[in-house]
Amino acid sequence: AARFLADFPTLVVRCGSIDAPLCPYMETGAQPGGDPAAGTALHGAQLLWDSGFSLGRLLAGLCGRLVIGESCPGNGVTSRLILRALGYRADALEDLPSGDEGPSPWERASSRLGIRPGDLIGRGFEAAIELGDPVLVTAAAITAGAMGGPDILLSGGLPMLAVSAILRDLGEKGRISISTTTRTEEDLGGAFGAISKLLDLQVQLADIGDVPDGAGASGAVLLSGKYDITPERVLQRAEYLRHEISDQGSRSGEGEQ
Structure with a gap:
């Protein structure tokens, strides 16, 4: 919705999805x-990493402002694992329910590696690999490659x-901005600002009401503001697109019958 209204350039990068x-x-x-x-x-x-870094270098020469978003099933878990392994603490980083009564994702992963929270400080790339x-590695690599060029905004919550x-x-000390929606900030209970x-x-x-962050939502809304597009207009357009997609799905289902 934000892209339709503001018409800013976008690039979709596939990094590990099963379906294209x-x-x-x-x-x-x-x-x-x-x-x-x-x-x-x-x-x-x-x-x-090398692929993402090269892409970051390329993008750095093409724009003055770079917004990086992500969409990856399950990286709410992997994000928590990495942050805990690198020593960050917050209630929001406690494990998500594992779906059964067995050990949690952190308990199982840390047991395999024989680590406790903070044990991979100074070994960030190893934490990312294990x-x-x-998506997380690609986003980090693109950011690293683009450092020193455009203003960089990482759009998302825990990921x-x-x-x-x-x-x-890894030693990157450059200026990095991060964004999320007010709903996601509230859901994380102060962890977003603290970390x-x-x-x-x-x-x-x-601020887009009750919309949680995802697929670069916060960054897209903030970037739209540079084109004088208000969050309210983005929400209205998103609602219109939702109905349009729903109607198309209904017509497709009727055709298959």
């Missing part, structure tokens, strides 16, 4: 991430905090 996006995209060749509790979560991480996913934590652990402060991030919030 239904739009033009750039391919990284990344494999889908694995279960951190069962084994190393990410294979081919160095090649993925506990992360292709972008994990991306920032990886970068800071952002520890990571020396410039925080921006997008």
Whole structure:
């Protein structure tokens, strides 16, 4: 909705999804991430980093403002694992329900690696390989490649905090901004601001009511503001698109009958 209204340029980067996006995209060749509790979560991480870093360098020469968002099923878990392994503490980082009465994701992954919270401080890339996913590594690599060029805004909640934590652990000291929606900030119970402060991030919030962050929502709304598009207009357009997609789905279902 924000892109339709503001008409800013976008680039979709596929990094490990099982199904290809239904739009033009750039391919990284990344494999889908694995279960951190069962084994190393990410294979081919160095090649993925090099690919993302090169893309960041390219984008740095093409724009003065770069907004990076993400959409990855399950990275609420991988983000928490990375942040805990790198020593960050907050109630919001406690494990999500595992769906059964067995050990939690952190208990299983940390048991496999023989680590406690904070044990991978100074080994951020290892934390990303063992506990992360292709999206987090790609986002971190693009950011690293673009540093020193455009203003960079990481758009998202815990996933972008994990991306920032990886970068800071690797020694990146450059200026990084991070955004999320007011709903996500509230859901994280103060953890977003507290961890952002520890990571020396410039925080921006997008007030779009009860909409949680995802797929770069906060960054898209904030970027739209540079084109004099209000959050209210973005929400109205999003609602229109939702109905349009729903109607198309209904017509498709009727045709199959």
